[in-house]
Amino acid sequence: MRGIIFALFGGAFITLQGVVNARISQDIGTWQAATITQFTGFIAALVILMFVRDGKWQGFKQVNPLYLMGGAFAAIIIFSDVTAIQQIGVTLTISALLIAQLGLTFIIDIKGWFGVQKQKMRVPQFIGIGMMIAGVVILGF
Amino acid sequence: MMLGLVLAVIAGSLVSLQNIFNSKVNERAGSWATTTLVLGMGFLASLTFGLIFEGKEMFNLHNTQPWYWFSGLIGVGVVICMVQGMKLLSPTYAIAIVLTSQLGFALLWDSLGWLGLDKVPFTISKLVGVLVIVGGIYVFKLGGGEKQRAS
Numbered sequence: 001m002r003g004i005i006f007a008l009f010g011g012a013f014i015t016l017q018g019v020v021n022a023r024i025s026q027d028i029g030t031w032q033a034a035t036i037t038q039f040t041g042f043i044a045a046l047v048i049l050m051f052v053r054d055g056k057w058q059g060f061k062q063v064n065p066l067y068l069m070g071g072a073f074a075a076i077i078i079f080s081d082v083t084a085i086q087q088i089g090v091t092l093t094i095s096a097l098l099i100a101q102l103g104l105t106f107i108i109d110i111k112g113w114f115g116v117q118k119q120k121m122r123v124p125q126f127i128g129i130g131m132m133i134a135g136v137v138i139l140g141f
Numbered sequence: 142m143m144l145g146l147v148l149a150v151i152a153g154s155l156v157s158l159q160n161i162f163n164s165k166v167n168e169r170a171g172s173w174a175t176t177t178l179v180l181g182m183g184f185l186a187s188l189t190f191g192l193i194f195e196g197k198e199m200f201n202l203h204n205t206q207p208w209y210w211f212s213g214l215i216g217v218g219v220v221i222c223m224v225q226g227m228k229l230l231s232p233t234y235a236i237a238i239v240l241t242s243q244l245g246f247a248l249l250w251d252s253l254g255w256l257g258l259d260k261v262p263f264t265i266s267k268l269v270g271v272l273v274i275v276g277g278i279y280v281f282k283l284g285g286g287e288k289q290r291a292s
Contacts, residue, residue, distance in 0.1 A: 003229025011242025100153025124284020
């Protein structure tokens with residue numbers, strides 16, 4: 001039960017992030033909003049890291065430098081997310097975003113890119129993606 | 142409408158890549174060191190793009206309200222909830238619930254026009270659309286063959 005509550009809040013926070021970013025962007029601009037939210041999040045995470053000390057900074061050295069850059073995508077993610085929310089609303093934005101996210105992850109799993117363990121194609125995943133796309137079409141009406 | 146959809150697809154594709162990259166860092170460095178790095182990188186990239194596209198306007202922040210400076214805490218809440226949710230459930234179930242919750246709250250906040258965003262009126266077809274997508278998520282995630290991964 002606690003796990004379900006954490007997962008529900010996790011999802012609520014992710015959507016809230018998009019909504020809040022869109023709101024702040026209206027006032028001060030999208031890049032400014034992205035910079036402020038990432039900066040304050042960075043400081044908060046740094047403070048928590050000091051306390052929990054689960055961090056193994058040396059671990060960074062064992063990771064392919066390309067993967068360390070993943071966080072930089074956030075700039076384009078936030079810009080696109082905010083602009084999309086302003087254009088087509090939160091529901092359609094999140095729906096299209098999730099389909100692209102799950103779809104690309106699925107392709108990467110099948111192809112085994114980035115050293116992920118290769119997965120076999122299964123029928124339920126195709127049906128699932130088909131249903132999600134059908135849902136977005138229904139949303140568009 | 143097309144522009145919005147294209148941007149959402151770009152964002153979703155990058156989220157997918159970012160999740161894979163972050164999980165590789167996470168395996169070695171733990172969740173808080175990873176979160177700190179990820180947000181730090183996001184900050185530097187946003188600042189850089191802002192300076193390229195807006196120059197000095199980037200520092201014109203006089204419309205800023207105090208609560209903006211706490212907005213980053215939402216990201217910290219995301220990490221805490223995801224880590225705990227996946228620990229207490231399985232990653233597959235946790236992610237399916239997270240995605241469902243994301244869509245449910247999106248519909249709620251669109252309908253309320255919350256935080257001064259344009260209100261998108263609630264209709265039955267919106268609800269049906271979201272339910273079909275959620276059904277698709279469960280078929281996709283729980284239909285077997287998907288590896289247990291946080292994405």
